Each structure stands twice: as structure tokens, then as C-alpha cells.
Amino acid sequence: MLRIRVRLPDRPGSLGKVARILGAAGADVVQMAVLERDNGRALDDFTVLWPAGAGIDRLCDGLASVPGVDIVGIWPTAEPQGAFPDAALIGQLAADPGRGAVTLADAVPALLSADWAGLAEPGAGGGLSHTSLGGAADAELPDLEPVRPRAFTAEDGTQYAICPVAGRVLVVARTGAPPFHRSEVFRLAQLAGAAEAVIAGAGGTRGTGEPSDGNLVRSS
Known part of the structure; x- marks a missing residue:
């Protein structure tokens, strides 16, 4: 599957x-989400079924033929x-x-069309204590401060979204894709808040089975 992000005129028929x-072009649309609408323009994400390994030239050429449509990014999901x-x-x-x-860390990459996610220990020098499929425990992380729900682009071009969860930092990364939209960061924060509520309701365990001090960091 592919995620396709486009800007287009915010008017009927677009x-x-x-x-x-x-x-x-041969793509089967399975999902569409409106990310924002402003000044007569909309930013939309389309999720489409697309043959693995097939080029995207047909998609790009087709979208470029629609007046007012700009391709923001196309990447695997x-x-x-x-x-x-x-x-x-x-x-x-x-x-x-x-x-x-x-x-949560294992599930988030698919939900946000990312490459991998992990749990990092807070504070200077804190490394990854867990990574999802596709991540590496020894991955060099950029500076995660301030630890709050936000998105940023690292020096190497990797797109990151981070959020505090249960005393650690949930780190989500993707390459070859546009920056995480604020709606994606909000979704990440909502999921982290739900996870914290579940963990707290179970007695404050940390997410790998070890006891926690109960001081859960809340998303805001």
C-alpha cells in the first residue's frame, strides 16, 4: 500500500x-483523511492499494494533470x-x-505510516529500551528535548514524532516521507494517553512488566 498526501482546491468535485x-492509474483507494482546510486549499491523505515494486510514475503523472493539485509526498505504508x-x-x-x-510502540508505525517506533529513556544520553520491527536498539537518536508531543526533522532528513508515555519517550520515525502533520501528532498523543490510562488502571506497571514508581508523564 501507499500513502499519498496532496494539496488540492477545497471545493466540490476536487x-x-x-x-x-x-x-x-490503477490504484484502489481504501481510505481518505482530510488533514487540514485553510484559505481555499485542503491537505488530504489517501491510502491506496498498489502493486509491490511497481513504479509510481503513472500516479505522479495523473495527479499532476489535475489543475490545482500538488503532490506533497508518496511513501509506503x-x-x-x-x-x-x-x-x-x-x-x-x-x-x-x-x-x-x-x-503501543509496536503498533504505531502502521497507524502513522512510519518506518519504526521505539521507547527511549528520558534525559541526556537516554537510549532506546525497545524498538519495533524495523528499528535498531543502537540507533542514534537526535535530541528529544523538549519531551512533549511534537514533530521535527532531524539533520539527516528523518522525520520524527515524539510523545511522553509512562515515564518514557515514544519515538516514531520515517524517511522518504513528509513531516508528521499536527493531526498525526495529536493522534499519537491520544493513543499515548489511552495507554497510560490502561497502564495506571492495571497498577502502574511500566510496559515491560517491571514495577513503576507510578509517576506517569501525561501528554499535554
Whole structure:
């Protein structure tokens, strides 16, 4: 699958034109999200089924032919199917709250079309204590301060979104893609807040089974 982010005129018919162009190029639209609307323009994300290994020239050429449409980015995604993936994740957290933070880190890359996610220890020199599939425990992290829900671009071009969760820092990374949108950061913070609530309700365990001091860092 691919995630396609485009800017387009915010007027009736624009979405339909983009969807038809994607279909004509051979892409099957499975999801669409409006990220923002401002000054007569909209920023939309499309998730499409696309043959693995196939080039994207047809998609780019087709979208470029639509007046007023600008391609912001096209990158691979492994988004879970289903109408409510966030709700499904909450169920997984509740099923094993002792691994809540780890479960969240493992699930977030698919939800946010990212390459990997991990849990970092707060403070100077804090390294990764857990990484999802695709991440490396010895990965060199950029400066994560201040630790609050936010997105930033590292010097090497990697896009990051971070959020405090259960006394650690949830780090999400992707390359070859646009920066994380504020709506994606908000979604990350909401999921972290839900995970913290589940962990606290289970007695304050830290997410790998070890006892916690109960001082959970709240997203704000």
C-alpha cells in the first residue's frame, strides 16, 4: 500500500477528480483523511492499494494533470485494515496492560505510516529500551528535548514524532516521507494517553512488566 498526501482546491468535485485519477492509474483507494482546510486549499491523505515494486510514475503523472493539485509526498505504508484501528489497539493494550507501552510502540508505525517506533529513556544520553520491527536498539537518536508531543526533522532528513508515555519517550520515525502533520501528532498523543490510562488502571506497571514508581508523564 501507499500513502499519498496532496494539496488540492477545497471545493466540490476536487476529491472526486483525485479519486478518479488514482483509479485510472490503477490504484484502489481504501481510505481518505482530510488533514487540514485553510484559505481555499485542503491537505488530504489517501491510502491506496498498489502493486509491490511497481513504479509510481503513472500516479505522479495523473495527479499532476489535475489543475490545482500538488503532490506533497508518496511513501509506503502498512496501515491496518478496518474502520477503527485505534479502538482495536486499545483492546490489545487492555488485554496485556503490563506490556502497554511496548504494544503501543509496536503498533504505531502502521497507524502513522512510519518506518519504526521505539521507547527511549528520558534525559541526556537516554537510549532506546525497545524498538519495533524495523528499528535498531543502537540507533542514534537526535535530541528529544523538549519531551512533549511534537514533530521535527532531524539533520539527516528523518522525520520524527515524539510523545511522553509512562515515564518514557515514544519515538516514531520515517524517511522518504513528509513531516508528521499536527493531526498525526495529536493522534499519537491520544493513543499515548489511552495507554497510560490502561497502564495506571492495571497498577502502574511500566510496559515491560517491571514495577513503576507510578509517576506517569501525561501528554499535554
